[in-house]
Each structure stands twice: as structure tokens, then as C-alpha cells.
Amino acid sequence: MRTIMLMNSKGGCGKTTLATNIATWFADDGAKVALADYDPQGSTLDWLEARKQYEGIPLIEAVDATAKPARPARGTDLLVMDAPAGTHGRTITDMLRRVDDLIVPVLPSPIDMRACNRFLQELLSNGRISRNQTRLAIVANRVRENTRIYQQLEDYLGHLDIPFVTHLRESQNYIRSAESGLGIFELAPSLVWNDVELWDPLFAWLNAK
Numbered sequence: 226m227r228t229i230m231l232m233n234s235k236g237g238c239g240k241t242t243l244a245t246n247i248a249t250w251f252a253d254d255g256a257k258v259a260l261a262d263y264d265p266q267g268s269t270l271d272w273l274e275a276r277k278q279y280e281g282i283p284l285i286e287a288v289d290a291t292a293k294p295a296r297p298a299r300g301t302d303l304l305v306m307d308a309p310a311g312t313h314g315r316t317i318t319d320m321l322r323r324v325d326d327l328i329v330p331v332l333p334s335p336i337d338m339r340a341c342n343r344f345l346q347e348l349l350s351n352g353r354i355s356r357n358q359t360r361l362a363i364v365a366n367r368v369r370e371n372t373r374i375y376q377q378l379e380d381y382l383g384h385l386d387i388p389f390v391t392h393l394r395e396s397q398n399y400i401r402s403a404e405s406g407l408g409i410f411e412l413a414p415s416l417v418w419n420d421v422e423l424w425d426p427l428f429a430w431l432n433a434k
């Protein structure tokens with residue numbers, strides 16, 4: 226079973242948004258996907274609950290991982306793990322134990338960038354990451370292209386030794402997706418095409434092994 230985790234010690238940067246959308250992309254592609262929520266806020270589990278109202282869309286298994294280790298059903302191809310905010314130190318090591326790919330979403334905001342810098346240093350000093358057992362990538366989220374703050378973020382991320390794989394736009398489509406229980410890939414193509422294409426580099430990175 227493959228495992229992808231979304232993590233950033235900072236809240237509100239898009240961990241749940243990326244987790245739910247990555248899960249739907251692979252599920253729509255025919256994989257048997259489970260989505261594990263490590264956050265007591267339970268936003269991922271709420272989203273999966275909303276998803277139950279539809280028929281004929283791929284099933285994604287809900288795994289509550291707040292209290293006990295995530296144990297998805299037998300035969301699961303992919304486990305997507307949504308980490309809570311405030312993850313540091315030993316907890317990072319414990320959480321990364323089974324993770325193949327770690328994605329860190331970052332917002333173009335001074336506070337988020339400073340917090341992210343400290344968090345990335347913590348990740349880089351983690352044995353699993355320095356030994357390349359867990360691959361690490363960054364995704365900029367809620368981006369308004371052509372703003373100065375995004376230029377600063379791009380500049381900062383471009384100088385790191387960590388792949389900065391793509392940016393996702395600030396878009397109402399993510400709010401629609403969060404409300405509805407659908408992934409943005411499952412919304413009307415005419416509505417989402419310019420958001421969807423920005424995901425391509427991320428899936429290319431995930432599929433490059």
C-alpha cells in the first residue's frame with residue numbers, strides 16, 4: 226500500500242484541501258483509496274460524510290486516525306493521510322514512519338512563510354527524509370498570481386533544496402469542493418479547468434518513482 230501525507234505545522238494552509246483532492250484523483254483513476262484524518266477537528270471525515278450523498282462516484286474509505294493507528298481495509302492501494310496542525314519533533318518522526326511521499330502546502334503570507342521555514346528545517350533534519358525513505362515536495366496554495374507576496378514565496382521556494390512542484394490558485398472551486406464532498410476534478414470541467422491543470426505537475430511528481 227502506498228502512503229501520501231499532507232503535513233505542515235501551520236493550520237489553514239491547505240492540508241485537508243490537498244488530501245481530499247489527491248484522494249479523489251486517485252480514486253477516479255480506479256485505485257482503492259482510504260483517507261485518514263489525524264486531526265481532531267475532523268474536517269476530512271466531515272468531507273467524506275458529505276460525499277455519501279452521491280451515487281456513482283468512486284468510494285473513498287474514511288479512517289479516523291485521531292485515537293488509534295490507521296488501519297485501512299485489506300487491498301487498499303493508497304492511503305492519503307491528513308496531518309493536524311502543530312506537528313513537531315517526535316510526533317513528526319512517529320507520523321512519517323510509514324509515509325512514502327510527504328507534501329507540504331504553503332501559503333503566500335509572511336507569517337506562513339516564516340513558520341514554514343522553521344518547519345522545513347525540522348523535516349530536513351528528520352532521518353527518514355535525509356535518507357530519502359520519504360520523498361518531500363512543496364505546493365504553494367491559495368496563490369494570486371502576479372502579486373508581490375507570491376513572487377516572494379516563489380523566490381524563497383526556488384532557492385530551497387526541496388522540489389517546489391506546483392502552485393494552486395485561490396479559487397472558489399476549493400470552497401465548492403470542501404462543501405460538497407466532491408473533488409475539484411469531479412466538478413463541471415468548464416468551471417474548474419484552469420485550476421485542474423495546475424495539479425498536473427504534482428501528479429507527475431507523485432507518479433515519478
Ligand SMILES: Nc1ncnc2c1ncn2[C@@H]1O[C@H](COP(=O)(O)OP(=O)(O)O)[C@@H](O)[C@H]1O
Pocket residue numbers: 235236237238239240241242243268366367368393394395396397399400403
Ligand atoms: N486554493 C484555495 N482557494 C480557496 N480556498 C482555499 C484554497 N485552499 C484551501 N482553501 C480554504 O482555506 C481553508 C483552510 O484550508 P484547509 O485545507 O482546511 O487547511 P488545513 O487543513 O491546512 O488547516 C478552508 O476553508 C479551505 O476551503
Ligand SMILES: [Mg+2]
Pocket residue numbers: 240241242264268307
Ligand atoms: Mg485540515
